[in-house]
Amino acid sequence: MKILVLNSGSSSVKFQVIETDLERIENAQDLTLAVGQIEKIGMSDSRLVISVPGKKPYQTYREVLEHRAAINWAMRTLTDPEVGVLKDVHEIEAVGHRMVHGGEAFASSVLITPDVVHQIEECSVLAPLHNPPNLRGYFAANSALPEVPHVAVFDTAFHQTMPAHSFLYGLPFRLYKKHHIRKYGFHGTSHRYVAFRASQVLNRDLKDLQLITIHLGNGASVAAIDHGKSIDTSMGFTPLEGLLMGTRTGDMDPAIIPWLMAMEELTLHQVNTMMNKHSGLYGVSGVSPDMREIEEARASGHERADIAFKMFSYRIRKYIGAYAASLGGVDAVVFTGGIGEHSTEVRRLALENMAWMGLILDTERNEANQGGEGFVSTEESPVKALVVPTNEERTIARDVVRVLNGVMPTFEPPDSIS
């Protein structure tokens, strides 16, 4: 079936049309028919780009002031005989929506009903920048395609299997009850996709494997996946925790925050932006949040770019060690995301001298892999290391199929605490 996948941000909408069904999922034969994006929604020079395999990529500009107009524009482009891929919008049989935060309410992908919309709205307090535009995208798509089913796929759902001892913070317990302060984890669709794909590459059942999946993009996170279930992940209550990222701090002593607020007389807004937009690779190096530019600067002898690079790689290494212990053994370490797929040097620093835990990096294979699926550990290495390009849109399309066929798994929490 043809599925429209939407990822709606505050000023952008990313869309794909994917053809898939249960059989295609089993054989990894999902087809991506079109990939597109609308940027600068709310401005007079909004841009739409679309690329359809076999056709020349196409871009165009016009004024698009809100999501409804953006979705309609995407529909018209998809059905355009010149640049599009559909004869009629009714070829779309279902729509999958990326939703950032499902809180504790959603441990699975679900068919969107008025009740589900209400629950997603309630989760908005946890993701005020993301959930509202995700929902605006849904409302717009639902008015354009009211007859087909719409499915919500949450970034957080996959990590709902974490046990309480890993998701709770050491704060007074009543704050968990009152404000839902806990680790939620993000990038769930990516960790899930690459774990599943890794099991296919390893030719093993996901339920027999202990995996560490490492997603390194603009945001970055690690997950410990025990027999198919996430038992821990490095992002927390928000996507700020864990690894060093392009502009985010990752882990740090929380006492630094009130200290800096007092000494620098920073407002809440300033300290928040400092940690989210002025830190990480960019903040430490002063060069760029982009790993490629960090690597170039480092190669030309830039000292702080070198330190930022080493911090980035070291934190990944530290989490691999921690999660190997959490899992009590590892079958494979999986790299994905823009940096994970393309930076051979990050992978080298994170994985070299790991023979103690049975992981032997194959430096030649690693150098040779500049993106694309494949092993980077040696043939004999008891613990495998591999690269698996992520595909979150495909996971969303697959979940639509699974929900509609009644075979969507639930990532049930192991225990509930009163």
Add this chain to the structure above:
Amino acid sequence: MNWELHDVAIIGGGMMGRSIATTVAREGLNVCLKEVSMEAVTASREEMERSLSHEIARFGLTESEKKAILSRIRWVTQFDCTAECDLAIEAIQEDFELKSKILVELDRRMAREHPIVINTSTLSITELAAKTTQPERILGMHFLYPVTTTRVVEVVRGQVTNDKAFDRALDFARLLGKVPIKVFEMPGFVTTRVVLPLVNEAMHVVMEGVAEAPEVDLALKLGFDFRTGPLEWADRVGLDRVLNWMKHMHHESGEPRFRPCPLLKRLVRAGLLGAKTGQGFFKYDENRRRLDRLKDDRPGLT
């Protein structure tokens, strides 16, 4: 919100106009900012770039956000662009004659029912509105400096302001992330009326020699959890402006509590206008950082 709000006209590129323009553009709206001459445009633009860079250094903004903000602001010297705007705010100095001239220009060009906002802390909305053909769409909004970080704005209803214009102004305030406080027209509204006697009294205390200015400020700051003491606040607003408000409030209300402290008058006559001139009650460097803070007037963790 059930009305279209994309383009905002701001008249006056001074401290207040720039600050409002920055906040509006930051929320993704287009701004058309009118100044009196090309020289004034250049000066205003340079000042804005400086304060945006300062905010980047304080981590409140990124380089790309600064670029986006500046790209949404169109600087003009004529009123023409106001015809396409959904809302207009005047933000020139507190001068009745000048403000009423601007209102007439805006009233002539702007589409019917599009609200026209007067940014004032002391002038009469009703009296200014009476100069126009549609006084019911005219109202006041009193933004407090610095507009980018102060969360409150007083939305002022004049005698004939209608609900439509008033509600739109409330929407506009919310859109800017401000908390609107609804007030009826009365000189000084809430904030100015209450703060001026406090500031005036602090000045009297200094003049009478009860305590030194830095200690008066620190006592009030620590005692009542003020972000800045009242004397430093006055320095930062500009002592000439504070004096102007007090004179006006005194004139309007006849209340002796608004009679400007002679020390304030003396400082203004001496050209010691506060942070902008480098000295008022306290001393400041060219970046408006205060130079003569007491040792105890430092941030602490306790």
